[in-house]
Amino acid sequence: MRPTDQYATHIPKLGSDYVWHRVVEDSPHVYIAIDEDQGRRVEVQTCEMAIYRFDFGRLTECLAAHFGFDVRFERMHNDPACQIGVDSPLAGVSFPVFLQCYRISDAVLFATDRSDGPFILIQWGDEPIDDRTQRRLERHNGLLLTLDQFASLDKRGELVFADSATSQLNAFREKHLPNTDAANPNIGFATPAGCIWSDVSIRFVDQHSVRISVHDQTGIYLYSQMGLVDARNRQPTKQWELLANFAKGYGLMTWNSPAACRKNKKRREVLSATLRAFFRIAGDPIELTEDKKGWRCVFRIEPES
Known part of the structure; x- marks a missing residue:
């Protein structure tokens, strides 16, 4: 998470997720949380009311370092997914890497519409995928990696990754990389009959x-x-x-x-x-x-x- 330069107008009551205290600026740079029920006023520090925003850029850097893809962060407001990089395991071959932002069905549709071939989509949680979305994902040779299944935070709050996703990615690459055996190259274009x-x-x-x-x-x-x-x-x-x-x-x-x-x-x-x-x-x-x-x-x- 990355702090912004904005402060919240309400903060939660300690020990409760449902009761919120209104925050007012009592004097320059001095903020007070007002407990309307108890009639109490409590001074709060700015760090308690700072508004944080998820750091997509930092997550992208961590994922890129782990999987070895090039960062190309492209995100438009309200897009169901965003492209965060390009995986290029071999010269001339590249697989776009997308990160889910909203519903997984919309994210898959977004990724398939913007990919000419196989792609990688990283899913946030364990939102179930309906049959129609699964068929679309398979038809377009998409690899779905679920972040919750291979990423976690260590004691320092740093992102750590399990090897399971790397194994999936390596299998995906092996499946979709062209034959580069110099002794037996994959020669032949599907030229339509009668072409000149x-x-x-x-x-x-x-x-x-x-x-x-x-x-x-x-x-x-x-x-x-x-x-x-x-x-x-x-x-x-x-x-x-x-x-x-x-x-x-x-x-x-x-x-x-x-x-x-x-x-x-x-x-x-x-x-x-x-x-x-x-x-x-x-x-x-x-x-x-x-x-x-x-x-x-x-x-x-x-x-x-």
């Missing part, structure tokens, strides 16, 4: 992943999923680097481009073959420009925004 290269759109999300759209099929893919991973060190290949440079030129590369070099000729051939295998589209995805002095992507490609 001009139907393909690629936009870089970050240095390790791209968002791909082909008609109504869309998804975020790591370099490893596209077969552009070095089997020796699991790092992106030179072909992935070339694809990123094409994105910086919005699909065009000439001898005036910063990344132009003679080695790109072979790299382009390998990149084209890899893209054909990934999308299962015939033809050359990267062709010579009309003046034969550069290359242009037949598909649309954009850099990270």
Whole structure:
């Protein structure tokens, strides 16, 4: 809890949760609690009437330190949940982390509406979840962690966590992380039948992943999923680097481009073959420009925004 600069106008009677005393300022910085029934006046300290507000930021920092996610605190007044961070266990992969603020059914709806894929939702208490909300949570691959079940306060008032939630989170990550085995990458986009290269759109999300759209099929893919991973060190290949440079030129590369070099000729051939295998589209995805002095992507490609 964090104290505010406001003071309460009433305080509870000692030993009672239902009887409240009115507080008045008797003189500058001197406050009196009035017992109307007994006709008594008792001086009270400002610490007894200070108004506290829950420190969402502090809770977020503690959760982030325990689970290892990045803090991205975004809260709007009256939202049923708020995003408090992003869990990124692997480059190019991220799961938004939400914290329940109001009813759990509304919090689940809020999280699913703002997530493109799997997400993590931290629930305050043990409010029961109805069948409809549970089905929605499962359909959107959401992980629900109940704060009361894995967090408590120690003797110093510090927040401590049990290992049970970490085990759940690790299982969630393992289930939803893509296959990054360099020897057997998960290659293959669900390209609709009859598509050509001009139907393909690629936009870089970050240095390790791209968002791909082909008609109504869309998804975020790591370099490893596209077969552009070095089997020796699991790092992106030179072909992935070339694809990123094409994105910086919005699909065009000439001898005036910063990344132009003679080695790109072979790299382009390998990149084209890899893209054909990934999308299962015939033809050359990267062709010579009309003046034969550069290359242009037949598909649309954009850099990270």
